[in-house]
Amino acid sequence: MMERRAAAWCCALLLGLALTARWPAATARFVVEKNSLRVTSPAALRGVYECAIGNFGMPQYGGTMHGVVVYPKANRKACKQFDDFDLSFKPKPGGLPVFLLVDRGDCYFTTKGWNAQNSGAAAVLVADDRVEPLITMDTPESSGTEHIENITIPSALISKRSGDDLRKALENGDMVNVLLDWRESLPHPDERVEYEFWTNSNDECGAKCDMQMNFVRSFRAIAQVLEKRGYTQFTPHYITWYCPEAFVLSKQCKSQCINHGRYCAPDPEQDFSTGYDGKDVVLQNLIQICVFKVANESRKPWMWWDYVHDFAVRCPMKEKKYNRECANGVIKSLRLELEKINKCVGDPDADKENPVLKAEQDAQIGRGSRGDVTILPTLVVNNRQYRGKLEKSSVLKAVCSGFEETTEPDVCLREDIETNECLENNGGCWLHKAGNVTACKDTFRGRVCECPIVNGVKFAGDGYTNCEDIDxxxxxxxxxxxxxxxxxxxxxxxxxxxxxxxxxxxxxxxxxxxxVSTASSVGWGFLWVIFFGLALAGAGAYAVYKYRLRRFARLWLSTCPWRAKKQQINSVLSTTQISEIAKPCME
The missing domain is CATH 2.10.25 (Laminin)
Structure with a gap:
């Protein structure tokens, strides 16, 4: 069993290396997503330093955190629980949150974050142990890491030099105050956020698969509302590899790839002899992409969330339902166009390129400010990769930080998402003495001071110390x-x-x-004109009435000529007279 797993892992590694080799060396690159660490004291260290956002925990995108740095007396690599050393880093009442500084090495980054969180720290700063460019602290693939989903404090990797400087200041007895700042970690150019979700349909990959599905389940409603109202443009993506030509006919590539080795995924169980194969995952990935494409063409791109959610519930691997037949059932239940989706999927056994999957492989290559997508799952917001826990509130903060100031939807201004800075001292903005007109406008990142508009009229001024009413x-x-x-x-x-x-x-x-009276006389003159007009209208109506009445009587008499001889119609007849004249004709 161990040998089979080792062989599967080795093949997956080869496929990954092959994919990297396929990309041009000039374009293949991994971008480390960063935020800033601002040291506010001591004066000797005051300044802004770069740090790399960890791919776990919950970074406060669009916001800041202020805290005091503490370097533990023991367990400095944070590989063990701090309770074992009778150490606690919970802040005292009225004290600043503690940012725990720990050393790199000996255990996973996530273990350090988990132990720091349990000790009461508000954030963890990992100091590199070697002189090198900053890297992204990722989560391990191995089992026994269930705590990863429960890490909520933000984490950051700082350079060896920064770590040495902070430790030295603390050893000298200085209080080190710092500000973690994520406000410019993601671009925010306009009123619409474009984001991508690089995911996988495999549901047997452990903690990461569970995290993906929990995210889809919890974020689906928010994502669909934002998309329907035009606030966002969402696109799902799927990572695939290709099999080197020399191994196309091997058992490993045949079981993990479709289209003659062009598009591959690792075996779900890392065991070629049991369960589902990698090619099953690739095929389902392709179906999910085509569901999005067809739904997007019908202007309902948000249907992707419904399909992925329902497929995970109705067609799980553990129940042996992860197949195309079950997928078709979900498609039909959502009233999606199955024929168009099947045409998009094409023939997985054909020895030719699939245009949809080819486009997905091309999209993995970094362009502009976005680096290569190599971590699964990955969220990309405004062409910048999100780092941190794949969790509803954390991701929503990242999306909200991508809007231009003052263009955010209401969901971004909820109390559980951001703090309304206008509530305290009016945000430092101008306030009318009556208290009902203010220049403070709450935003996701903070607030802006701009002159208000009252009854359609805009005030003039800088929004801070004065506001002048436009005359x-x-x-x-x-x-x-x-x-x-x-x-x-x-x-x-x-x-x-x-x-x-x-x-x-x-x-x-x-x-x-x-x-005055002149106005009254004019008013009565106007009323006399109205009365005279009404009188003329009444007389005209009466004349028309009499004419129609005479014509009606003659019509009846024309049907009874013997009676007309005895009656003369020389004057206007009454209704009773007409009835008497017409009576013989009706009997």
Missing amino acids: ECKENLFCQCSNCACENTWGSYECSCVVATTCYTSEIHDTCISK
Whole structure:
């Protein structure tokens, strides 16, 4: 069994190396995502230092954390629980949060983070033990790391030199205060966030697979609302490898690849003799991509979340339902276009390129500020890779930090996502003495001070120490009628009239009507015109009525000529007379 697992792992490694070799050396690169560490004291160390965001825990994208650095007296690599050394780093009442400085080496980065969190630390700073460029602290693939999902404190790797400087200052008895700053970790150029989710349909890969599905389950509703309202543009992606030509006919490549070795995935159980094969994973990955493409063409890209969620629930590997038949059932239940999806999938046994999977392999290569996607799962926000725990609130903060200031949706301004800085001292912005007009506007990153708009009128000023009301009366745009007078008010204006007149004002026009007798006489004259018009209209209507009545009587008489001889219709007849004339014709 161990040999089979070793062989599977070796083949997967070869496939990964082969993929890397396929990329041009000039373009293949891994980008370490960073934030800044600002030392505020002591003065000798004051400044900004780079640090690498760990790929676990919950970095506070768009925000900051202020704390005091502590270097433990024992267990300095944090490979054991600090309780074993009677050490606790919980802050005292009123004290700053503790950022625990630990040394690199001897255990996983996640173990250090977990032990630091259990000791009461608010963040963990890992000092590198060698002079080298910063790396990304990733999570291990091995079993026995269930605590990874429970790590919530942020983590960062700092350079060896930075670590040495901090340790030296602490040994000298200095208090070291620092600020972890993630506000510029992700670009935020405009009012829409574009993000990608690099994932895998395999549900038997341990903690990482469980984390992916928990994320899909919890983030689905938020993702769909943001997409439907046009706040985001989401795209799913899937990592595949290719089999080196020399091994295409080998048992390993045949079981892990489709399209004659062009697109491969590791064996789910790392055992070629049992369970599902890598090619089953590649095929399901392809189906999920095609579900998104077809749904996107029908302007419903958010349906991808429903399909992935439902497939995971209805077609798990452990129940032996992870197959195309079960996938088709999910597609039909969601009323997606199965024929178009199957056409997109194509023939997995064909000895030719699949355009969809080829595009996915090309997309893995880093472009612009985004490096190669090599860690699975990976979230990319505004072309920058997200680092940290794949968890709903943490990812939402990252997405919210990608919006241009003041364009964030309401979900980004909830109390559990950000702190409303306008609630304390009005955010340092201008406030009208009456307290009902403020220049403070809450944003995800903090607040902005900008002059408000009141009743459609914008105030002028810097938004901090003053705000001047724009005098609409000076612009001569309002109250322009004769006898009208304009009076400026805060954020608006009022129209008034000269003595003995009444003012009527609206957004369309202003007018003044006199209250004296001349106005009354004019008003009565206008009423006489109305009465005269009504009288003429009544007379005309009566004439028409009589004409129609005479015509009706003659019509009846025309059907009874013998009766017409005895009756003369020379005058207007009443209704009773007409009935009498017409009666013989109706009997």
